[in-house]
Amino acid sequence: MRIALFGDIHANLEALEAVLADAAEQQVGDYVCMGDIVGYNADPVACLERIRAMNCPTVKGNHDEDASSTHSLDNLNPVAAAALEWTRRQLSDEQRQWLRRLRMVRQVSDFTVVHSTLDQPAHWNYVTNRFDAMSNFSYQFTRVCFHGHTHVPRVYVKNDKVHEVPAESIEIEENSKYFINVGSVGQPRDGDWRACYAIYDLDQKAVVLRRVEYEIEATQRKIRAAGLPEMLAERIAEGR
Ligand code: ZN
Numbered sequence: 514m515r516i517a518l519f520g521d522i523h524a525n526l527e528a529l530e531a532v533l534a535d536a537a538e539q540q541v542g543d544y545v546c547m548g549d550i551v552g553y554n555a556d557p558v559a560c561l562e563r564i565r566a567m568n569c570p571t572v573k574g575n576h577d578e579d580a581s582s583t584h585s586l587d588n589l590n591p592v593a594a595a596a597l598e599w600t601r602r603q604l605s606d607e608q609r610q611w612l613r614r615l616r617m618v619r620q621v622s623d624f625t626v627v628h629s630t631l632d633q634p635a636h637w638n639y640v641t642n643r644f645d646a647m648s649n650f651s652y653q654f655t656r657v658c659f660h661g662h663t664h665v666p667r668v669y670v671k672n673d674k675v676h677e678v679p680a681e682s683i684e685i686e687e688n689s690k691y692f693i694n695v696g697s698v699g700q701p702r703d704g705d706w707r708a709c710y711a712i713y714d715l716d717q718k719a720v721v722l723r724r725v726e727y728e729i730e731a732t733q734r735k736i737r738a739a740g741l742p743e744m745l746a747e748r749i750a751e752g753r
Contacts, residue, residue: 520547525699531727552576666696
């Protein structure tokens, strides 16, 4: 069985559709969403409805939480806050409620999914080094855990110690644990503009990261037409 793991879509419909088309070509049978369906880009409603219709296991991201609440966004950076204010206005009460009810952590098959980390999933910690990963591993009871949040694909392995390994392709071995960031569909930040997601092949015990081109000019046009901050249109082209 092959499962697609994708997240940080951030209301980028063109990137989402490109990833789903690529996954179908790759004979993926199941899908799991790592959260942050909305925020930043201009298609929150279409992305939410597309994923809801897929009825796949989905965990909540911080932007899903912020977009579906009424709390102040003052502590966020101004660009993220402006996009979230706009997103709140696009979503219906019923769509906000669907986002609000997403769970923080899910176990699917023999692996776990979370948007940020398993140690404090509601604190939205960023994992940028092996020490951050160590805190997660203390709470990881499955061999493999997938997550997102930083928009940078990264893989940490725990055996006798915790270390980072190249993210492109990973063999899952018996006596190790894996904490795998699948990158971002709609706003990659690793310098590569292409949409990013992962395929887990349960029979081959292997995870492959895939990059998919999409019609970025269409996404940029929609961001500008919506009156969202110009920086959001520029950053997706630069992958930052
Ligand atoms: Zn995100």
